[in-house]
Every structure is written in C-alpha cells, then in structure tokens.
Amino acid sequence: MTSTFEGQMTADQLRDTFTGFFAAKDHTVVQSASLIPHDPTVLFNVAGMVPFKDYFVGNEQPPFKRATASQKCARAGGKHNDLDDVGRTKRHLVFFEMLGNFSFGDYFKEAAIPYAWDLMTESVEQGGLGFDGDKLWITVHESDDEAEHIWHEQVGVPMERIQRLGDKDNYWQMGDTGPCGPCSEIHIDRGPAFGPDGGPLLDPTGDRFMELWNLVFMQFNQSADGTRTALPKPSIDTGAGLERILALKQGVDSVWETDLMQPLIDEAQSITGHKYIVGDYDDRASFAMRVLAEHARSSTMLVNDGVFPSNEARGYVLRRIIRRAVRFAYLLGTDKLVMPRLVEVAGNVMGQAYPDVTKNMGFITDVIGKEEERFRHTLKNGLAILDGELNDDTDKLSGSTAFLLHDTYGFPLELTQEIASERSIDVDLDGFNADMTAQRQRAKAAQKGGADAGAIEGFRDVLDQFGVTEFVGYTDDFADCRVLAILDGPADADGNATVDIFVDRTPFYAESGGQIGDTGTITTDSGTATVLDTTFALPNLRRHNARVTDGTVSVGQTGTASIDVLRRDAIRRNHTATHLLHYALRHVLGEHVKQAGSMVGPDRLRFDFSHYDAVTPAQIKQIEDIANHETLGNMPTRIFETTKDEAEALGAIAFFGDKYGDIVRVLEAGSTIELCGGTHVRATGDIGTIKVVSESSIGSNLRRIEAVSGDASVALLQRDESLISEVAQMVGTQADDLLGGVQRKLDEVKGLQDEIKALRSQLAAGRASELADIAVEGVVVTQVDGLSPGDLRELAIAVRQTPGIQVVVLVGETDTGGVSLVGAVAPGNPKPASLLIKDAARAVGGGGGGKGDIATAGGKDPSGIAEALRIAAEAVPQVL
Numbered sequence: 001m002t003s004t005f006e007g008q009m010t011a012d013q014l015r016d017t018f019t020g021f022f023a024a025k026d027h028t029v030v031q032s033a034s035l036i037p038h039d040p041t042v043l044f045n046v047a048g049m050v051p052f053k054d055y056f057v058g059n060e061q062p063p064f065k066r067a068t069a070s071q072k073c074a075r076a077g078g079k080h081n082d083l084d085d086v087g088r089t090k091r092h093l094v095f096f097e098m099l100g101n102f103s104f105g106d107y108f109k110e111a112a113i114p115y116a117w118d119l120m121t122e123s124v125e126q127g128g129l130g131f132d133g134d135k136l137w138i139t140v141h142e143s144d145d146e147a148e149h150i151w152h153e154q155v156g157v158p159m160e161r162i163q164r165l166g167d168k169d170n171y172w173q174m175g176d177t178g179p180c181g182p183c184s185e186i187h188i189d190r191g192p193a194f195g196p197d198g199g200p201l202l203d204p205t206g207d208r209f210m211e212l213w214n215l216v217f218m219q220f221n222q223s224a225d226g227t228r229t230a231l232p233k234p235s236i237d238t239g240a241g242l243e244r245i246l247a248l249k250q251g252v253d254s255v256w257e258t259d260l261m262q263p264l265i266d267e268a269q270s271i272t273g274h275k276y277i278v279g280d281y282d283d284r285a286s287f288a289m290r291v292l293a294e295h296a297r298s299s300t301m302l303v304n305d306g307v308f309p310s311n312e313a314r315g316y317v318l319r320r321i322i323r324r325a326v327r328f329a330y331l332l333g334t335d336k337l338v339m340p341r342l343v344e345v346a347g348n349v350m351g352q353a354y355p356d357v358t359k360n361m362g363f364i365t366d367v368i369g370k371e372e373e374r375f376r377h378t379l380k381n382g383l384a385i386l387d388g389e390l391n392d393d394t395d396k397l398s399g400s401t402a403f404l405l406h407d408t409y410g411f412p413l414e415l416t417q418e419i420a421s422e423r424s425i426d427v428d429l430d431g432f433n434a435d436m437t438a439q440r441q442r443a444k445a446a447q448k449g450g451a452d453a454g455a456i457e458g459f460r461d462v463l464d465q466f467g468v469t470e471f472v473g474y475t476d477d478f479a480d481c482r483v484l485a486i487l488d489g490p491a492d493a494d495g496n497a498t499v500d501i502f503v504d505r506t507p508f509y510a511e512s513g514g515q516i517g518d519t520g521t522i523t524t525d526s527g528t529a530t531v532l533d534t535t536f537a538l539p540n541l542r543r544h545n546a547r548v549t550d551g552t553v554s555v556g557q558t559g560t561a562s563i564d565v566l567r568r569d570a571i572r573r574n575h576t577a578t579h580l581l582h583y584a585l586r587h588v589l590g591e592h593v594k595q596a597g598s599m600v601g602p603d604r605l606r607f608d609f610s611h612y613d614a615v616t617p618a619q620i621k622q623i624e625d626i627a628n629h630e631t632l633g634n635m636p637t638r639i640f641e642t643t644k645d646e647a648e649a650l651g652a653i654a655f656f657g658d659k660y661g662d663i664v665r666v667l668e669a670g671s672t673i674e675l676c677g678g679t680h681v682r683a684t685g686d687i688g689t690i691k692v693v694s695e696s697s698i699g700s701n702l703r704r705i706e707a708v709s710g711d712a713s714v715a716l717l718q719r720d721e722s723l724i725s726e727v728a729q730m731v732g733t734q735a736d737d738l739l740g741g742v743q744r745k746l747d748e749v750k751g752l753q754d755e756i757k758a759l760r761s762q763l764a765a766g767r768a769s770e771l772a773d774i775a776v777e778g779v780v781v782t783q784v785d786g787l788s789p790g791d792l793r794e795l796a797i798a799v800r801q802t803p804g805i806q807v808v809v810l811v812g813e814t815d816t817g818g819v820s821l822v823g824a825v826a827p828g829n830p831k832p833a834s835l836l837i838k839d840a841a842r843a844v845g846g847g848g849g850g851k852g853d854i855a856t857a858g859g860k861d862p863s864g865i866a867e868a869l870r871i872a873a874e875a876v877p878q879v880l
C-alpha cells in the first residue's frame, strides 16, 4: 500500500500547532527530554509530565509557571506497560509522543478546560485542530463537580455528553509514587461503525469513543505507603497522544496508517514479501508487520537516547522489544536481518523532529542489528524446543523449559509467555523463578573464585551487549564515538580512582604485541576523561583506563576519542625500529637469534632475544650501522593482510607470543618482513636514528638490548655532547683534545700520589721516634688518632724497630670514625701479639686477631678507647 499525506496535517505540523497554541498563551515551549528519566521511580518517561515531576511536588523551583512540549514517551514495563498489546490494537504503541501543557501552581481547571476545548475545536486556519465540538465527549472523575460545572457552564458541553467515571478511568498516577490527581478526558465519537452508542462509559474497546486528551488536575503526591499529601499548589498536567490525533487528522482508521507508521509498514511488506491488510486485526502477517513497524521505531528511539540491549532493567525491556520483533520477522519467513532496514526508515520518519536520530543512525542500526543477529543464532533452535513442549496434552509449560529458553536461547520470559499463550498455555512462573534464583546463586559463588572474576564478568556483559570495539587507530588519530559503558577501574599511579571506559569506536591502540597502550582523551559535551592506558579487557574489547579530569562523562553520550599523537608517533618509530634491530641482530649474530619478548614505548624500546654470549661493543656498532642503513634507505613501509601460508612463503617472521588467526597482518619495512599487529611509520626514514643504549644478560642464553630512535636519539647525542664539553672544560682543554687532556690530568695525579707517599713515610718516621721516646722499660701503650688502620699498623712497626722497644700497643680513632688497635711484640718473641689487644678490642665494640708478632683489631666505639688502653696495659705482662 502506498499513501501520501498531501494536504493533511503531518506529524511535524501537529507538534507545531499544539505547542504554538500554548506558546501564544504564555507557555514556554520545552524540548522533549530523553526517554531515560532522571526520576528513578519509573523505567522510562511514561508521560509528558515526568520530566517536570520535581516542579509539581515542590522539590525544585520551576523556571517558568507554564510549559508546553511534545515529549517522547515509552510505556513498556512497570505501571504503564503497553508492550504486549502492540500490534493487536489500533493504537497501542511502546514509543509515542505526548503533547501536553503544564501549569506549575499557576492556572487550574478553570483555564485548563477551556484551553483544551478551544484548541480542539478552533479551525486549523485559526491555529486549532478543527475537531467538530458536537462529536466530543467528556469524562470527569465521579467526585469532581467542579470540572463538570466548568465543562457544562463555562464551555457549553451538553450534560448528555459528560460522564462521570471512577478511579480506574479518571484518576491519574505517575507510578506507585509521585504526583497524582483526578482527571478529565476528551473523547471523540467516531460513529456507529466503530461500536455501540452510549458514550465512553459504555464503550468496551474505546474504538468508537476514542480517548484523545487527558487533563490531570494534579493535587496530591502519593507516597510509597499509599498515603497522599497535598501538593504545594494545585497544578495542571495534560497529555494528548500525538499519534492518535494524527490518525484522526489524516482521516485514517488507526495509528498504523499515519505518516509516522505507514512508511514502516511499507518497508515491512517489502522486506517480508507479505501483504499488509489495512484494518485486519486477525491476519497474522499484518499483526506481525505492525509489531515490526512499532518495535523498529521504539527501539530506534530508545537506542538513540542511550538504552542498550542487556539483561538489566531498561536494557532488558529493549532486548524484549527487539527480540519480539525478530521472532515475528522469523514467523514471516525472513532469514536475513530485517531490523537494520526498518531502523533506517524509522530514522527517516523521526529525523525531522529529532535530528540526533539522523546523526546517530549508523550507531543505532549497528546496535539493533547486532542484537537481531545474536538472537537469530538461537531463535530457530529455541522455537523448535518450544514447539516440542507446547503440544496438545499440555496446559502448562514447565518452568525449567522457560528457563532453558531464557538462559541458553535468549528468549525473554515474556516472549515465551506470549508464544505459549497463543496456544492458550500458561508458563509455570514459580518453576522459572526457582531456576533463575539458583542460577544467580551459582554465579555469585563462581564470582568469589578469583579476585578479578567480578571485573571480568562486567567486561563480558559489555562485550555481550555491544560486541567488539571498532578500532580505527591504524589510520585515524581521533574518532567520533559513543560511551557504551563505564566500569570502576584500578587506582592509578597516584592512588586516584580511575574508571574503565568502553566506547563503540576508538583510535586507541590497546597494549599488545609488545606495543604499549595509547593515552589521550575522550571528550563529550559535558566533560573530558584523560585516558591513562588502553588495554584489552577481553579479546577485541578495548578498555580505556581513564580519570575524569573535567566535568562529567556519562554512558550514552557521544563524543570524540583522541589519542596523544606525539606520543603515538614516538611509539610508531620505536616499533618499526624494533623490526629493523631484529633484522640487524640476526644478520650480525646469526639466524639463531629469536625474539623472546619486546616492549615498545614512546621513550625507548626493549628487545629480548636468544643468544649464547654477550654482544660485544663492535657487534653493537655493526648492528646499529645495519639498522640505520635501513632507515637511511627511507623505504615506504607496507602493511597488508594475507593468509598465514602466504606470509610464511614470503619469509615473514612471527613475533614471539602473539596469537595470529588464519589471516595475518604483515609489515614490510626496508629489508624486513614480519607478522605484526602494531602501528608503524610510513617510511623507514621517519624513524630517524636508531641508537642502542644498553646490552645485558637477562637469563641463560637470553640477552636484552635497549635502544632509542627519533627525538630520543638526538637527545642522547646532545646529552653526550654537553657531557664531553663539560669534561673538557673541567680538565682544561678542548673537546677534540679530551683524551690528551685527561691523560695529562692522570699523570699529574700519579705524580701527586707518589709525593704524598714519600711525605707520609717521612711523617711516620718522625712520629715513631717521638713515641719511642715515651717508652717505659721498652713498652709503649698509647693513643694515636686520625690514621687509617694501615697507617697505624705501619707506625707500630716503625716504633718497634727503635732499639730497646719490646712491646707496642697503639689504639686510636681512625680517619673514618672507627677504632683501630695494633699490638706488636719484638720479632723473635714467641708470645703472640694478639694477647695484647684481644680483650681490649671488646671495650670498643670490636674484635680481631693475628698469630704472629703483630696483631690488628677494629672497633666501632671510640668512647671505649681509654678503657681499651687500660686493658691492653694490663695484658702487657702476658707477652714479656
């Protein structure tokens, strides 16, 4: 079916008419808020008033007293849930827009009622919606005399078209808690073709007296315990379903034939090859196509606002919506993906009013397409199981089957319930819940297994929900991206808390193959996260460990991921340099050289390899020469993908420890050809100079070289050059005469040392004779400070040589603050000299010895020197 909406009010015009009417009455036109509410008590924005809740209940001062909006709403889950009805009726939708006007303690019923009437009945030319007032019926709450009075007396609606209904129909609550109040609804009589006469009160389906607009007289705030307290001021919240009014304005029977839905139904027909029969609510195929149309549009809008398919809360509802659609597509016989095409159409339909949908289209189709793909893997087998179980003899599907379908085949419970109910079969919910609880407990127990099990679980969820991270960093330094998930990360080096950010596309290289992870920033409208490191959380899932350094960064936001380009350039140079060094090492040392590991960072590279001997300086020079010959050749590098076999045939060498699939990435740089997943320079000349800075052993037959390239090589040269000139200056010469200058200094030092030695022995001889002079009966026991132990010993020997000296004991504080003791007896004395100082040494906290006629000892405590001398003196008789 094709239809045009020429000459009729379009969705875009309807929004403008509605909000324009109220703007002219001093209402501020407010842009639609996100479908994800700030308010935690509801899963989605279920009505136009949700974004204004805090104004109604008085938590926040409204910036305006009157507002109007066309608000995006979703009703799927919780108190307001239309999901299971979608497709079955003429007007139930998960996603819809609610037109509304709001008064925050400003006007009340007396103004809200006439406003609504005027907008409904004024002609389109006058700026109204042009409905026939005689066809409009009104309901009011059974207790609300005031509203009835206004409708009848002030507006002039005859009493026979005003009906009173109870709480079920005419009392409105946002959720289990929140603002609420009695309401009054405007219905339109679509004529006898749509049902029996008698007004909304007697209309079983609501098809004939269709509800168009709900005016809520907000007066209370409902608490969790059921009590209601009065709002600070009575307020007004009205809501009119855009799609329903549109259907009437476009002269069609249901929302499905409006300009918002028809293009989607058309696309569903063209994809499935089935024919849509307008108004046929029994035809399975038409039912299925309505589901496809609605669910494509609602999932588009949800993903656009940052909801992702998952197993939790909103994400789970989205998953249910997509999987319900996929199951209907499958029933219609499609085995290819249908959602991406439908989502594109939904994007066209909604893009005018919500330009961000157009902007995010690629991402939205990707997310929904992936979810469809995932479910299609298991759908067929799951349905076969279900078919087998849902036979005529059953009236209840076992909870364990429902759980198996949920757990292994990804069937949301509600989907299983819907399929079972198509055959009038119930699902054993208790059984299902019991299995679910048991599984949660098992998962909890398993998580305790390893310290990081919880984190890995979190990463898995991210991978499961969003699939692999798209990496654009081989070619791009920055990328538009969307923040998919933020998890708590490890503390950084300063102990500050960091987070792990996951995005859909990234230029950040995640540490692998020896190459270090990139750093940089992820910036959104509201803030910046500084990425400190990038690693693989799981294969193909890139984790940006980051600290939010400015504002906030939130899940669902779009932004820009930018790497630190200068740092990456340095890494590129070092990575390609590593390949060239590898080549040079094999050339110089032999083919036995095998890579055992590597670390490629921005400031240096490290390369570990097998070799049986130290690499000599001459070999290092040769290796550097070969590597730099390659850089000077300035050959363009070439990166290509090929099969493993082909790469092997080309002679490519594989880096140690990396995993390669069947298709491998090959780097050709100068004379080298190697398998590599890293980032590289465009031509070898980009590397600059390669300089080896160290060579060492890291194990038996394992060597390590470290090297620098690019700027770092220049910095190294500059550092060495200034070192040389400083040294030259110190030795009083020019840099090019440095060796001669240093040699002259060394000769000078040698001459001075000889001189010192001669002077010292002269000095010692003088000292010795002084000491010999104080001998009493050939015995000298005295303190001599300030000499080294060696000099003290020499002095003792010199004293002993003086004729008549039998015993010498010298004790003193040494030139370095310790204590030295020397004992000597005349040569030929059979008693060991150690007898003199053995006990004395203890007094200075030390010990020592010697067998012959000279003994030395050391101590630590100069305060014991006097005591030591006393003990030594007492020991003298032992050697005489």
Ligand code: SER
Pocket (backbone or CB within 6 Å): 046, 047, 048, 049, 098, 100, 172, 214, 215, 216, 237, 238, 239, 240
């Ligand atoms: N909150 C009311 C409703 O959703 C009126 O906007 O119907």
